[in-house]
Amino acid sequence: MPDRDALLKNFVDAALALMAEGLSGLNVEKAFHVSRAQQMGADVVLVFAPGAGTVVGCLHFPDPDADTPELFRIVVPIPEASTN
Secondary structure, three states, rough: OOOOOHHHHHHHHHHHHHHHHHOOOOOOHHHHHHHHHHOOOOOOEEEEOOOOOEEEEEEEEOOOOOOOOOEEEEEEOOOOOOOO
């Protein structure tokens, strides 16, 4: 059985690295809006959709009625099928 604590640490480290990469690719205007939204209580969240093969970074606001605008999308590479 895998070590749950080690898996969680690796997951968090990977998520933070992906978030940093995604945010570093934002244009100046979008980065300004993200900064302003965070000052107003929003948080940047990552959503991993295994079926879609993507990791999406979004803004999440405390108001449940607020939109969650997408900031970036990272496509998860799919390993090539073996031809054995």
